[in-house]
Amino acid sequence: MAVDFDRDRMEAVLDAHERWWRGELDRPLVKVVLEKDLPRVRALCQANCHEVDRPAEAVVDAIDGELSRCTFLGDAFPMVDFATFGPGVLAALCGARLDNATGGVWFFPDKERPIEEISIRYDPENPWARRIKDLYRAGLAKWEGKVLLGLPDLGGVLDVVATFRGSENLLLDLYDAPEEVLRLAQEAQEAWYAAFDDFCAVLSPQRGTTHWSGLASREPSYIPQCDFCYMIGNPMFREFVLPTLRRDVERLAHSIYHLDGVGELRHLDDVLALEALEAVQWVPGDGQPGAGHWIDVYRRIAAAGKGMWIVGGPKDYLEALEVLHGTPYFACSLPESERDFAQTILNAR
16 A cells, blocks of 8 residues: 555645745644554564664555555644654764664763864764655655655754763853853754755655654754753753754744743743744643643734644644634544544644
8 A cells, every 4th residue: 555645735725834834824733643443563663763774765654554554634634753863863863873772862972072172063964864864755756745745853952962972061061151051052053954954955846845753844943942951041051952952943934932841931031032033832841631621822822923833632722722712733544433523633624
């Protein structure tokens, strides 16, 4: 079997996503994917992304089999999520070690160095960069635009710096060596743009781009973030993080900020003040209540004129929608047996 999706449908879906980014869609953007209840072996995931000896074409054929078991409803479309190479993979593209021995991907520097000796540069011939681009080329040849290949999860600028320096060391560096932190932040951001542009160039035959958010756009878009900022206060956020975010949102055609965890809520007003930012994804974190508990956060986002991504299950989305009456983004996967419930979600738009 082959993935059941055509170019005309992709054009319609891309149009809806593009209008959502621009604030012109008069309804929520809702992606629902139904999956057949069959044994599943992931063709590409964090546990096997290191198997670079597998031909890229064979991996793409296996992914095609996975996608063929799915039905894409609403604003959903078939995509390949390259977050399978791990969150913050820019570190590996700049020479850090990718370790997935636990089944999940983590990154480590080749060795510990004083901050003055660390340099961050993107290498387009890095083995991981070559592997991702080989998979892109195989996917482009296989699907001819009927499936979108996602950009990898490059990570936040200071998150990448923290990989090379270590989070505890970097926290001390903010006090002891702020000039060096700013230097590395600049290097990491330049490396981020170099990697982003390199991957986008390979993906240029696609009708649009996507990433781990599942949002699509006709022009290159992304999810700026800084998980490291959970551990710092507002003054340091404004000095070390906010300038990089401002450059990101002004450079990208579309952007949605990944606000991850209650510790980052202190930075929300600064994030919302970024004029070029279009949307915010609020993630409460493990052990926290669902979307209905955070209506005030969503209202702050809406009051700033930004779009929002409702994170959680269908019931969280429906609960939030009753109160917000806005045009948020929501995505979920359900078993094929839940088709009737899926239609309920779509009708709630």
